[in-house]
Amino acid sequence: MIAGVSEPEQQSSFDLDGPAFRAHEGGKVEVRATKPLRDKDDLSLLYTPGVADVCLAIAEDPTLSRRFTARNNTVAVVSDGTAVLGLGDIGPLGAMPVMEGKAVLFKHFAGVDAIPICLESGSVDELVDAVERLAPSFGGINLEDISAPRCFDIERKLQERLDIPVFHDDQHGTAIVALAGLINACRVTDRQMSSLRVVVAGAGAAGVAVTKLFELAGVRDIVVTDSRGIIEPGRRDLVAHKQDLAATTNPRRLRGTLADALVDADVYVGVSGGQVPEEQVATMADGCFIFAMANPTPEVHPDLAHKYAAIVATGRSDYPNQINNVLAFPGIFRGALDAGGVQISEEMKLAAARAIADLVEEPRPDLIVPPVFQEGVAEAVAAAVAAHAG
Template sequence: MTALAPSPGPDTSGPVFHAHEGGKLESVPTKPLNNRDDLSLLYTPGVADVCRAIAQDPSLAHRYTTRKNTVAVVTDGSAVLGLGNIGPVAALPVMEGKAVLFKQFGGVDSVPVCLETGDVDELVEAIARIAPTYGGINLEDISAPRCFEIERRLQQRLDIPVFHDDQHGTAIVVLAALMNAAKVVDRALEGLRVVISGAGAAGVAIAALLRRSGVHDVVVCDSRGIIEPGQEQLADHKRRLAATTNPRGLRGGIGDALRGADVFVGVSGGTVAEELIATMAPESIVLALANPDPEVHPDVAARHAAVVATGRSDFPNQINNVLAFPGLFRGALDSGAAAITETMKMAAATAIARLVEHPTAQEIVPSVFDPRVAPAVARAVADRA
């Protein structure tokens, strides 16, 4: 028999791999360690005094350790970007990247924590056990519906902010974008008819935040069509969507939902045909956020919609979570908040939207590099905390 040639490995010769060589993070001391006196202060015997003080008053950890400014970025690698369930080791580059964004935009230190488990009970227990090291927990790339239960249970158990960015970071930036897009098309936010394609983590959170913002008419679609009480075998989170959305009682597929709609929000990774976008109301708004391939190409959407946004950086109006989470955690940590509330999320969205003083079709959210964003969000969040 002829031996089979070994399969070639991945091509790692490009500039992307060069940029990631050796990882993207390092630990840097904040105090000098140059002699025996420094050593005796920073480590033994001096450190024992600090340990004893914290044992007597645990709140002192926020002053005398890194805890106040450190967040754990936690994943199990089950829903990474658009790559799916690739596991914790393959997810590590994304978590490192998230940590870089935390530091660059919010001045928040963060540590990637990639856990080898898919069990909800084990994940909750593992995260709770490591929580004393951190001032906050940022859940990342955990698949739905498990992510809802994990976040809920951790919020009940811990006295530090627990935030699933795939849900709430996306929802905050979408709300900010719609606040300004509504101004561009001269409509009231509350009166918009919104269709969300995707009933996963982002879709559920967007629907909830929009409704809290006063948007009454929200319709959510999954791969089977419009989510409504008549659908069979609905998962728990979709059953809640069926009970709280679709006030006109629409039935059918995404095409039935989009007919006459003012807003399309795509967070599904699927595709939507141009002819369906064409049936939306005049001066419509399209936020096609699947990455790297939007549900409808922005050039195609622009033939029919007045305002178009994507998750990509090479088109106007990038809906990027980095507009929200660095400032959100900065404000929560600085204020000593025990949780991130719905009021804080609304305040963050409003702060982002207000940074665009005169919204246009080409600018409904500020640039991710606008240095005002994180401080503005942090102030708004801290004020509500």
């Protein structure tokens, strides 16, 4: 290919003139200056020579970078494209439209500037090293669409190495909003979380985080399933993170399949995709909750779920009770950045979930979480997070 000459586009199987493609034409983000550049005096202040003293002051005291650069309001949205939405491993270029979309949400809901960074996939240590080298430019790192189990080690190692918030939204954003929904489902039905029998279908990023946060919130009986059935200590095919689940969940030591786990279950949380047959749903306890969050095709269709459940939630925007991460991550980062760029603790996640739940003044079966565009959500989450940052 000759430098400066672009390759011709290949014939696409998609309608590149359709409305979705028109909405993405040219990308969805841009860089804007926050200070005016009107004349040579402005130039001398914003660039050389005025910038020199600012640079030297920051070199002398690195904490000043939060005050005199955009770093304290800028988050890197980092992906390697290995687990994009429900599309799977489509690579960094395929992931870019999602990361740009995430940046739009950060800005719209919390005023946080976010920069999409899509990296070629590599080993855990290679990705950690790459993000660590980029980190001085940012006030926080939002990990996105990275496959399990690698995502667990990547997040943990970055949290150990960096002094800024690192947050894998596919894990914790999902868990926070799901917990908010569970809190209000219990309020509507006058139940206690400690009395619930919960089944989490899916032991990937979201399933692990949902399980851990539910446990912290007081749920005592959680059974987790994967594609091979119930996770329990007797299984010999478990990778490390599933061994941890086997040691901390399933107190009744159930064995078998998802169908076995669902018998008399009070709550189903679907974060794995696939379909649950009606005959299995029908074995759940009376007045159960069904959170079928696969998108666009829930594990249990809402129309079917309503035949058996008192509360139904999905990941879709065209049904009530959408469990949408956008209720959490903008405010989570806003609060962490406002608190000085602190790491995001388990207490902060619990506080965020409770804040989201409390925004629904009068919960009812079709309103257990706020609508995505309800005003004040990010602000309330940010305040709750900042209050628990000490």
